Amino acid sequence: MSDSLMDQTVRQAARVVLGKERQIRLALACLLARGHLLIEDLPGVGKTILAHVLAKSLGLDFHRIQCTADMLPADILGVSIYDRERSTFQFHPGPIFAQLVLVDEINRATPRTQSALLEAMEEHQVTCEGETHLLPRPFFVIATQNPSHQIGTFPLPESQLDRFLMRIEIGYPDPEAERALLGGADRRELVADLGPCMTPENLIELQRSLQNVHVSDALIAYVQALVEHTRRAPDFKTGLSPRAGLALLRAARAWALIDHRDLVLPEDIQAVLPAVAGHRLHPANSAPGAQTAADIATALIGAVPIP
C-alpha cells in the first residue's frame, strides 16, 4: 500500500517537474528520513515548483518565506505581541509554522536570522519570550540558495550546512524535458490542480517504517570505510562527522524504502552520497582536480572499495 503511495507521489511530481525524477526521489527520501533539504541552484530551474508539488502531493500545508536582508528572526519564527485589552502577550506564529516550509534564497537573510531559523529546524520547536511552541508534524524545510557569490548575501556557514540532511542541485532540464516544458501548460496552474497522494498520517507512518529497513554489518562497515576515508584522504579539508555518517545511513534507508526494498545496499549509499556528503565536504586546496559536490562524491565512491 505504502509503496504505491510513494510511487504515485513520485509519478505525480514528475508530471509537473519534468525530467527530474532523481531529484524528486531524493527530496522524498530526505522527507522520509526526517531531514531538511537545501536546493542550491540558479533561479528559474524549478526549485519552488518542486517544493509546491511535494507539499500538494503529500497533503501538507505549505508556507513560503522569501528571505531578505532586513528580515529579523521574529519575521520567521513569530512574535509575542502585547494585547493591551487583555494585558497579556499573545504569540503570533511566524510562517515557519507549517508542515512544509519553503525558505527561498536563504542566503539573503542575515546570519542572525539564518541561525534562528536553523535552530528551529533542528529543535522542531520555537522558543519566544520563554515560551516553547512546537512545530507541526511532519515538519520539512526546503531552503534554496543561489550558488553565485553576490554582494550582500550571506552564504550559509559550514557549521549550519550540516543541519540540512541533503543538498541537491536541480540543473537545467535535458532537451526533451525542456521541449515538453516549453510546450506544456503553465506549471503554476498544474500545481494548483494537484490533489494529495497521501495524508500526513501516511507520511508519518512511512517515516516510522524506516526503522524496519535492514542495515547489515557489512553495510555499516562500508559506511564506516567511506567516512574514515574522508577523514584521512588529502582531498578534503575536514572529514565527515559521525553525524554525517548517521545521516548517510538514514538517507540510504529512505532511498531503499522508495525502491521497495527492506534492506540497504551499497548502491543506496552511493545514490544518496552526493546529496548527503556534498555540502559537508570541502576539497582541500592541496588536492588537485575535483571541486564540485558530484566530483567529490564520485571520487570518494571510487576510492573506497566495498568491504
Added chain:
Amino acid sequence: MQAVSAFKRWLFRLHGPEAAPIVLGQRRVYVLPTRAGLAYAVSLGVMLIGAINYNLSLGYALVFLLAGLGLVTIFHTFRNLARIEISPGRVEPVFAGETAHFDIQLRNPGKQARHALRLHFVDGETVSTDLPPDAVTLVPLPLPARERGWLRPGRLTLETRYPLCLIRAWSYVEPDMRGLVYPRPETAPPPLPLSASGDSGGSRSGAGNEDFSGLRAHRPADSPHHVAWKAVAREQPLLVKQFTGANTAQVWLDWDALPAALGVEAGLSRLTRWLLDAHAEGLAYGLKLPGKTLPPDHSPRQFEDCLEALALHGR
C-alpha cells in the same frame, strides 16, 4: 653523478609520483644485511672455526641454528614491510620557515602487526611507527618548509630492521602529495594601510540588523516585528528596536601600493603579515596582485584564498 641517479631510478623503479594506493609489492622491497648483520655473520664464522677445531658437535649445531636464525630473520624483516599500502593523507598549509606535516596513510592488510617501521622523506626527519593488523594508521611526517609555494616531499623511504636488527628491508615510494606553503610573514612590518585604502577605510558604523544598538520612537511604517513589545507592556510608548550592521571596515592589500624597492618575496611577506593582521582584527579585506584580484570579504574562505594567492604568486 647523473648516471648514478639514473641507475638508481631504474633500480628502485622510481618514475615520479605514483597513484594511490601504492602497494609495496615484493619487487619493491629491498633487503640487505645491516652492519650488525655483517658482524653477526662474522661471529658465526668464528664460531664455526671453533666448532671445527674443537670438534664440537653441539658447537656446529649452535652455529647452524644461528645461521638459520639469520636466514629466517630476512623473511621476517621482509614480511614486516611487504604489502603495506601507502596513500597520501592531508597536508595542512604552513608558513615558510615552519615545518609542514605530511600525513601518510599506511594500511596494513595483513593479520600480523607491523613493528618499528621507519619513514622519512629525503630531507625530513625519521618517524618510527607500528601498524596494527588490518587497519589504517596515519603517520605525520615532518618536512621543513623553506620556500613559499607548493612543497613536494619527493621520495619517501620506508624501512625496517624488525625483528633482529640484522637485516634492513626498505622501499622507496613517491606518493603524489603536495603541501601549500604560505609566504613567511614579515616580522616588523609597517602598520596596516587602513588610510591608504581610500573611501571605505575605517568606517565602523551604519545601519544593519546584526547588533542591537538602541531604541527609537515608532514611526507608522515600522514593521510590528521590530516593536519593542516588552517596553509596551511596561506602559511605555511604542518604541522600535534599532540594530547596527556588523563591522564593515574594509582594507585593500594592494601589491602595486608597495614600495618598488621591496623585492617580490619581501613584498609578499609584508602582504602576508598585513593579511594576518587584518584577519585577526576582523576587517574585510581584499587583495590585489598583478593578474589577480580578490574583492574584500572577511570569511575564513577569503583568508585561505588570499593566502593561497600570495603563496602561489608567480609560481
Added chain:
Amino acid sequence: MAAKHKKSPPAHPLTRSQQAWLIASAPLTVAPGIAYVPGWLAASVGIALLWRAVLWWRHAAAPPRWLLNALALAGCVGVFLSFRHFFGKDPGVALLILFLWLKLLEMRQARDGLVVVFLSYFLLFTHFMEAQGLGLAGFTVLALVVVTAALSSLAQTRQSVAARLRLSALMLAQAAPFMLILFLLFPRVQGPLWGMPRDAYSGMSGLSDVMEPGSISNLSLSGAVAFRVRFEGDIPPRHSLYWRGPVLRQFDGRAWRAGFQRPIRRPQDPQEMTLTDSVRYTVTLEPHNRHWLFALEMPLTAPADAIISNDYQVLSKQPIRSRIRYDMQSRLNALPQTGAAPAPRTDLALRPGNNPRTRALLENWRRELNTGADAGANADEAIVHRMLDYFRRESFFYTLTPPLLDGRHSVDQFLFETRRGFCEHYASAFVFAMRTAGIPARVVTGYQGGERNPVDGYLIVRQSDAHAWAEVWLAERGWVRVDPTAAVAPSRIEAGIASALAEGEPLPFMIGADLDWLRAMYFRWDAVTNGWNQWVLGYDTLRQRETLSRLGMRQPNWKSMTTAMAVLCGLLLLGLTFWALHKRARLTPVLRAWNRLSRRLKRAGLARQDWEGPADYAIRVTQARPELARPMADIASLYIGLRYGKLDGQKPLDELRRLIAGLKIARQR
C-alpha cells in the same frame, strides 16, 4: 649506495625495557660457565650483574668510564694470574665473561646492546667446549630464546614480554630445519685445524697403567659409563666378556705397572683372518685421555689409527680425548698360538726377598709336582690349578673393603692372613705366585661383563665393571687367561659385582638398586644419552658418510653434500618465501563465493570493480551478456540476501556457490 640514506649506526640510547632484557639474559648465558671459570670471576659476574640490576632499578646512570677501565684492567690481570696466558679455551672464556659484564655495565647505546647480544651468543657457544650433554643443550636452547628476544627488543618495538618470547621461539623453530640440514650435510672435517691447547682435556677418569691395592675397587664405586658396545648379532655370554685393557708386568711389591717399553706391533697372523667364529661389534668409548682401546679378548683387527701390540693391547696412536667409536672383531676362544714366541723374561721378573711364605708355598708345590708323573708343561698347568684350588678351598672373601695391606710382604699378608680382597688383590697375588713358581705371568686389567640396555640393545660397560685378571704362559698353549676372582666369587663373573658382594657392601647407586622402575628409567635415560652421543655428538666424518649413504646418497663426498645442502636450504627458503608472501584470506564464505564470481567473469572482461555494488554489477554484466540475465539476477539476489539482508544458513550459501560454479560464460565472439 643505499648506505647513503641509511641513518646508521643507529644512535638510539637504550630504553629501560631494552636494558632489562639485556640484563635478564646475561645470567642465563653465564650460568653454565660458573662451574669451570675461576672462583673470583664467577663472584665478580654475580656482583656485576647485581650492581647493574640495582642501577637499572634506581634509574641510575652507568658507572664512570675510568672505573670501568680500571675494572677491565683488573679483570685482565686476574685472568692472566689465573691462567698465566691469554690463549686457549679457558682464559678465552674468562675474558668473554669479563667483557660481557663490563659491556653490560657500560652500555648506553643500542649498539652496545648488539655487542652484548653477540657476546652472549659466543659465550653460549664456548660452554660446549666444556660439556655437550643433553641438559646443557636444552638449557642453551632456553637461553637462546631469551637472548634472541633481547636482540629483538633492540629493534625499537613496543611488544609485550610474552610476544617477544613467542616471536623469538618462533624464529628459532623456523631456523631449526636449517640447523638440521646443515648439521647433516655440512662436510665434517675430522680433527683439529691446529693444535689443541693443552687444557682442553682434564678430569677424565678410568683405568690407569698402575694397579695398586684399592685402585680398581675405588673405580668400582663409580657408576659412570666406560664404554658402550653394539654387537652384530647376540651379545656373547657374560662370562666371556673380558674387555682387555692395559697389561701390567712390573711389580714393585705393592703396585703393578705397565713399564716403559714401547708397544710392539704384533705381526698379523694370516691364519687368524680366516677364522669364522669371531664376533663383530662397535665400541663407543668415553674419553679417558689414554691410548688404549678396549676390546674383547682376543682382538683380531685394529681400527684405523690403532695397532694391536704383541701383548694384545689395542692401542690408539692418539690419546682418547673425545668420545670415539670404533669397529672391532674378536675371537672369544683362545687363539691358536702356533709358534708362539717364548715369554719375555720380564714376565718372570720379581724383586728378591719379598713374601717368603708365598715363595715357600710355591716352591713346595713345584717340588711335589716335579717328583710327580706329569712334569714340564703339564706341571705348570697343575700349579695353576693348585693355586686356584687354594683360593677356593681356603676361606677367601671377595669384598670391596679389604683390610689394608702394608709392608714389603703384602702378598704373604693377603694369602695367609687377611684373605679378603678385591679382584686386584687376587690377580696380583696370583701372578706373583706364578712367577715365583717360574711360570711367566702378567696382570691384565680391563672390564668384565656389562649390562644390556633393553631399550636400545647396547651393552653398557661401567667403571664399576673394572676388573683385573691374570695371564700365564704355558708352553704349547701360549698365553692363557686365568681369572682367580672367578675361583673365589664365581658370581662376579656370572652375574656381576652386585651379586658377588656380601650384603651391606657400598655400591654405586644404580648398581645395587633393586628398584625395577628406577632401573627401567635409568635404562631409558641411558638410551637417550647414548643416542645423543651416537647421533649428535658422535656425528663425525664417518658417521656422516654412513648416514648419508643410508639415506640414499650414492657417493657422499663434499661435492654432493654441498649440492644437497644448497638444494635443501633452497627449498626451505622457498617455503619461507611462501610463508612471507602468503596472503591470509580472512573472508567469509559468502564473500569468497562472490569474489569467485568476479574472477570467473574477469575472463569475459567483466570483473567487478571493488567499489561496485552487487545490484549495479549484476545490471552491468546483464547488459554486456544478456544471456546471463537469469543466473545473474538469482546470484545477485542470493548474495544481497546473504550479505546485506537477513538471509542466513548453509543452504542459500550452497545455492549461491552452485549458481556461480554453474555459470556458463561463453567466449566472446
